[in-house]
Amino acid sequence: MAQLTIDVNGRSYAVGCEDGQEGHLRALAAQIDAQVRQVSAEVGPLGETRLLLMAALMLADELSAAKGRTGALEAEIAHLRESQGRVEEAAVAAIIAAAEQIEAIAPE
Numbered sequence: 001m002a003q004l005t006i007d008v009n010g011r012s013y014a015v016g017c018e019d020g021q022e023g024h025l026r027a028l029a030a031q032i033d034a035q036v037r038q039v040s041a042e043v044g045p046l047g048e049t050r051l052l053l054m055a056a057l058m059l060a061d062e063l064s065a066a067k068g069r070t071g072a073l074e075a076e077i078a079h080l081r082e083s084q085g086r087v088e089e090a091a092v093a094a095i096i097a098a099a100e101q102i103e104a105i106a107p108e
Contacts, residue, residue: 009036009051035059 001016006029017025035055040046043054 008033009040009048011048032059 002019002022003014003016004022004025005012005014006026007013008029015025032055035058036051039051039054039058046054
């Protein structure tokens, strides 16, 4: 397990992660740091715990909205796949009908 130090709002925290995940963890820490700094700038001075809580709530809200958008997009994809299936069936039926008409008028 890898050990590294991340900084959030000017404070250092020692954390562990799976080997090879250090860059990802640093990126996540940078995202949290940015959120904490934004909350601090918007709300003013808060205790560290409240500041981290507010940042976590804002990130959770963003995640919830993203999940909602993902769910809506998945439903849209399912609808489009169903529509595609109906269009393909209609196209096959049209091709079969055209082939039958051609066979009916074609000289033998």
